[in-house]
Amino acid sequence: MIKKNDLFEAEITAMTAEGSGICRADGMAVFVPGTAVGDRCVVRVVKVLKKYAFGRLEELLTPSLDRTTPDCPIAGPCGGCVYRHITYEAELKIKTQRVRDALERIGGFENIPMEPILGAPSRTRYRNKCQLPIGLSKNGEMQMGFYAVNSHRIIDTHTCLLQPEVFDRAAEAFRAWQKLSGESIYDEAAHSGVLRHLYMRCGEKSGEVLVCIVANGAKLHGEDLLVKMLREAVPEITGIVVNINHERTNVVLGRELRTLWGKPTIRDTLCRLEFEISPHAFYQVNRTQAEALYNKAAEYAGLTGAETLLDLYCGTGTIGLSMASRAKKLIGAEIIPSAVENARKNAAHNHVTNAEFLCGDAKDAARILYERGERPDVIVIDPPRKGCDAAVITTIAAMRPTRVVYVSCDPATLARDLKQFTAEDYNIEAVTPVDMFPGTAHVETVAVLSRKSASKSFIPVSISPKDMGLSEEKDQPTYANICDYVQKTHGMKVSSLYVAQMKAECGLETQADRSGDKKQPKCPPEKREAILDAFRHFGMID
Structure with missing residues (x-):
């Protein structure tokens, strides 16, 4: 051994x-x-x-x-x-x-329909965001760079081949300012000192640059000098801000921002849409490869302009908004309130008028949409690294979309979730890896699933009473006729209670108050679809 x-x-x-x-x-x-x-x-x-x-x-x-x-x-x-x-x-x-x-x-799949990986045009200088931790070296001088593997030990770095050259110039100007100003360095063990991180963003297309100093305090020594030195070293700079973070935490940014000069955001263009990006906003760090990823996702979505598109885990709305012009309606859902607000602003800024954004986690948002009768034709999901909750997948499947497009940042959780989707009546149609982060171990993947059996979906049909074995005089949307239609057309029995629930949901009548009956059953998804089909048959809904 x-x-x-x-x-x-x-x-x-x-x-x-x-x-x-x-x-x-x-x-x-x-x-x-x-x-x-x-x-x-x-x-x-x-x-x-x-x-x-x-x-x-x-x-x-x-x-x-x-x-x-x-x-x-x-x-x-x-x-x-x-x-x-x-x-x-x-x-x-x-x-x-x-x-x-x-x-x-993990997924147990064989003969996977995998397309060639979408490689990046460049392995260097592709990141539009950089956050450099700041600390003290053994000789008491400021060091700034990246953490060593599995540690909080800073590797002092004067250039990084993943970052644009403009970040190197800004960082060197910041180092020079710190020496002149003598501003203190944050000590995470003692929770003392001021300078915690240097955070930078740039717009690949716009060329705008934002420098954000993360500080354990509201004021910096020599702020005017800092602005002067940064502007001289980086003519492209459009904003300099201080982010105030007093917390004992590894989270880089605090909640409060103070602008020292210029504006606290940058602009950039992605998939022909313009986005306003704040220090807190999510934006793909490799814009060029993000476009390749979103274009592949749009290809897999197969939108024709007639579909309702649901974008779960939508963040600031970039994926959904990039497809909105090809859909009849876009609904986005995200748990972070500030991201939802950014998504709404992004939609308004780009004159997207067919979009709606909800605040809530994916499971609750999917359930709410399901209960209000939304039946998206295509659902796009871009979950965090942990993947989807099983309940989210079950609810997505109950909505019976024609296609599900899954954007993943972790192949392991993707495989696990695709396994559940295939158990929920979906087939994997295609999978494409995308190299968003050359040089690193990370790989993104986009997959498209389609519903296995269209025969299991309940398609609105127009059947005359005579075809149904009913007399013309019985062709009325009574409870009895609706229940009879469902049994003959879909082979299942439904109760008047379920019909009443669906009438109330569709606004056809007010359901009797049953609040005292806590054991009142809810209409199951399959019976819900069958009753809605009956409503269409009798001309009660479109």
Whole structure:
């Protein structure tokens, strides 16, 4: 059995989801950062657990054909990038395989209809947002950069190949100002000092730049000097703000903003729409690849202009709004109130008049929409890394959309959720990985599902009373006739109570007060659809 500090020779045969190479020693998997598939190397064991171990590359004996010279001197200790030592072609293969493996191993799928990964036009300078933690070095000087892997130890960084060059200029001007002003540095252990983070955003298309200083205080020493030095170093700058964060927390931004100069937002264009972006607003950090992702999602949605589109987990509305012109109606739902407000403002700013945005988590929003009778033709979901709640998927399936477009930032939770969708009468039609974050371990995926059996959906039909075996004089929307129609057309029995509930929901009559009957059953989804079909048949609703 291997133990800590053992040395062994091995070949790297695969990669983990986090970007480490995998080899074996004494039958145990060993994960080795900074390696590539095909490397023959000497590995030192640094940690042994029950079923696997972690190693460190000690000597590269025979390099993989995928290897290339890293273009960043701190790629290893920084930990933000894990693939700068291999070619981009190799990186895309790894990310494609990661998605496929998750779908096969977690989802249990075979013969997955996977399209080629959408690679980025550039591996460098693509991020439009940067947040640099600030701390003190051992000699008492300010350091600013990125946290080392699995720690809060700052790797002092003067340039990052993922960030635009304008951020480097702004950061150097900020460093120079701190030396001149003597403003104190935040100590997270003591919760003292002022400067916590330097936060920057830029518009790829607009060229606008916003610099935000996150501070454990409302005022900075030498604010006028800071504005002067930043504006001289960065002529593109359009706003300088202070974000006040007094909390003992790892959350970067506090709630309050104070503008030192210019405006507290930037503009940018995405999918022909213009967005106003504040420090708090969500906006995809790789705008070019976001357009590729949204265009693929729109292709999968297959909108013709006649559909109701539901955008769950809509954030500030970017995905839904990018498709709104192709839909009859857009409904967005998001749990964060400020994001919903931003979505509404974005819709108004872009003259989108067919959009409605609700505030609530996906489960509650889907239930509310279901209960008010909304039946979206297409549903787009872009959940957080943890994926969808099972109840959300069940409610989506009960709405019976023709297509579901799933945008995912985690292949594992995507695979888990797609497995539930297929159990809820949906088929996977296509899957496309998208490389939103070149150099890093992350990969986005967009998948489209379609309902398996249209025969199980209840399509409005026009059947005469004679066809139904009813006399013309009985063709009235009485409770008895509605129940009779449902049984003969859909093969199920419904009660007058359910009919009354549906009449009340459709505004056809006021349901009797049954508030004292706490055990009153609710009309099941399948019977609900059948009763609505009966209402259409009798001309009670459109």
